[in-house]
Amino acid sequence: MSSAILITGGTLIDGNGGPLVSNSGVLLDDGKIVAIGDQAIEQASLDAAVIDATGKTVMPGLIDSHLHCTFDDVQSNDQLFFHRDSTLVALTTAQNLQKVLRAGVTSFVDPDTLHGVGPGIRNALEAGVIEGPRMKTGVQAMLTSVGGTAGPLIPDSGTVGYAQVVKSVDDVILWTRRHVKQGADWIKIHATGSTPTSKGEVLVWSQDELNAACDTAHALGVRAMAHCRTSESVRAAAEAGVDLILHASFMDEVALAAVVKSGSTLCPTFTFLANLADFGPSVGASPGMEDVFRNEISATAKMMREAYDSGVTLICGSESGFALTPYGHWHGREMEIFVNELGLTPIEAITTATKNGAWAMGMEDELGTVEVGKLADVLVVDGDPTQDITILNDKSKLSEIISRGKRVDLTQPWPQHGRIPNWQISSWASESLTWERAYGSPS
Numbered sequence: 453m454s455s456a457i458l459i460t461g462g463t464l465i466d467g468n469g470g471p472l473v474s475n476s477g478v479l480l481d482d483g484k485i486v487a488i489g490d491q492a493i494e495q496a497s498l499d500a501a502v503i504d505a506t507g508k509t510v511m512p513g514l515i516d517s518h519l520h521c522t523f524d525d526v527q528s529n530d531q532l533f534f535h536r537d538s539t540l541v542a543l544t545t546a547q548n549l550q551k552v553l554r555a556g557v558t559s560f561v562d563p564d565t566l567h568g569v570g571p572g573i574r575n576a577l578e579a580g581v582i583e584g585p586r587m588k589t590g591v592q593a594m595l596t597s598v599g600g601t602a603g604p605l606i607p608d609s610g611t612v613g614y615a616q617v618v619k620s621v622d623d624v625i626l627w628t629r630r631h632v633k634q635g636a637d638w639i640k641i642h643a644t645g646s647t648p649t650s651k652g653e654v655l656v657w658s659q660d661e662l663n664a665a666c667d668t669a670h671a672l673g674v675r676a677m678a679h680c681r682t683s684e685s686v687r688a689a690a691e692a693g694v695d696l697i698l699h700a701s702f703m704d705e706v707a708l709a710a711v712v713k714s715g716s717t718l719c720p721t722f723t724f725l726a727n728l729a730d731f732g733p734s735v736g737a738s739p740g741m742e743d744v745f746r747n748e749i750s751a752t753a754k755m756m757r758e759a760y761d762s763g764v765t766l767i768c769g770s771e772s773g774f775a776l777t778p779y780g781h782w783h784g785r786e787m788e789i790f791v792n793e794l795g796l797t798p799i800e801a802i803t804t805a806t807k808n809g810a811w812a813m814g815m816e817d818e819l820g821t822v823e824v825g826k827l828a829d830v831l832v833v834d835g836d837p838t839q840d841i842t843i844l845n846d847k848s849k850l851s852e853i854i855s856r857g858k859r860v861d862l863t864q865p866w867p868q869h870g871r872i873p874n875w876q877i878s879s880w881a882s883e884s885l886t887w888e889r890a891y892g893s894p895s
C-alpha cells in the first residue's frame with residue numbers, strides 16, 4: 453500500500469516567513485515532501501490518502517527548542533534530584549513524548565536529562581522503539597559546585613539528577629568530552645545559579661571555564677548552550693562563543709553587543725515565567741512571585757525585541773516538563789508571548805518555532821519548512837494562526853499531525869499514568885500540630 457498523503461485545499465504557511473499561499477496542494481511520500489501546489493495534485497497516485505484541508509492552514513510541524521522530556525511534570529527540585537528512578541524515568545519519558553507529539557511538536561531539543569538518558573531516548577525515537585517527535589539532546593547540565601538553581605541540594609562534586617558538577621577547567625574539558633562520547637548533540641552549561649544571599653541568579657562560572665566548555669565542544673563538532681539569567685552571564689557566554697543562550701534575562705546593551713558579535717542564538721523561554729505569573733497561585737505556586745516574574749518578562753522582552761531588530765536569531769522553547777508547564781499543553785504559548793510582548797507578527801513568531809528551530813536541531817536542510825525534499829513533518833490547523841496565534845496552543849485546533857510521513861492517531865485517549873511510588877515527595881504535615889490545634893484554645 454502507498455504511504456503517500458495528499459493534502460488539498462489548505463492555505464500554506466511554508467515556514468520561510470513569506471506570504472500565505474491559498475489552495476495549495478502538498479504531497480508527502482516515503483517520509484518526505486515530494487511536491488507542492490498543482491504539481492502535488494498532478495503527481496499524486498490514485499491510492500494516496502487525501503486530507504481535505506479546505507478552510508484550514510497547512511504548516512511545518514512545531515519545533516520546541518527547550519523542553520525537558522525526562523522530568524515528568526515535576527513539582528520541585530527535591531523530586532527532580534532525589535526521587536526519580538532511572539528505569540521509570542525512561543519509561544515515563546516514552547509516554548510523555550506521545551503528549552508532546554499530539555500537541556503538534558514534531559521535533560524538540562532537550563538541553564539536559566535525568567540520569568543522562570537523553571541520547572538513549574533519542575536513539576529509541578529514531579529506531580521506532582518508542583513513538584514521538586524527532587529529538588536532539590544534551591546529556592546532563594554542567595553545574596559548578598554553587599549548585600545551579602538547586603543550590604545546596606547539589607553536592608560539591610559528582611553526578612545527580614540532570615546535573616554534572618564540574619570543579620575546574622580540567623573537569624569542564626573532561627565532562628564535555630565525556631558527554632560528546634555519550635552521544636550529546638548539545639553541551640549544556642548552567643552559567644547562572646541561585647545563592648542564599650543573591651536576589652536573583654548570579655554568574656557561577658569563570659570565563660576560563662566557559663571558554664573551555666565551548667572550545668572543547670566545538671573542537672569535537674558539537675555545539676554548546678548556556679542557561680543565563682543575568683546580563684553579565686549573557687555577555688560572558690557570548691564572549692566564550694556559546695552557540696545558544698537560554699533565557700538571556702535582563703540583558704543590557706553591553707551583553708546584547710556581545711551576542712550580536714558572537715552570532716549566538718537566543719531562546720528566551722518566557723512560557724514558564726508567564727505561566728507562573730498568570731496562573732501560579734491557582735496551582736499552589738509559592739505566592740508573591742507573580743510580580744517578580746512579570747517584571748522579568750517585560751524587562752527581557754524589551755531587549756529581545758532589540759536583539760531581534762539587530763539580526764539576532766530567536767527560537768521558541770516552552771520549558772515543558774515542570775508542573776507549571778506540563779507536556780502537551782503549552783508548546784505554542786511562547787509564540788503568543790512573542791506576538792504580545794515583543795510585537796512580532798504571527799508569521800515571524802511561527803518562523804521561530806519552525807525554520808529557526810531547525811537550526812537548533814542541526815537539520816536546517818531537512819526540517820522547519822514545507823518545501824520539496826524536506827522531511828514530512830506537517831500540521832493541518834483548523835483556523836488561521838496569522839489571525840489568531842493562540843490556536844497553535846490549542847490541541848482541539850490541530851486536525852492533523854503528520855510526523856515522519858505518518859498521520860498521528862489523535863483518536864486514542866490522552867496518555868497518562870497513575871501514582872508512582874516514591875515519585876512525589878511526601879510530607880509529614882503542611883502545618884505544625886500545636887497543642888492548640890489538636891485540642892482547641894484553652895478557654
Ligand SMILES: [Zn+2]
Binds near residue numbers: 518520563
Ligand atoms: Zn530549561
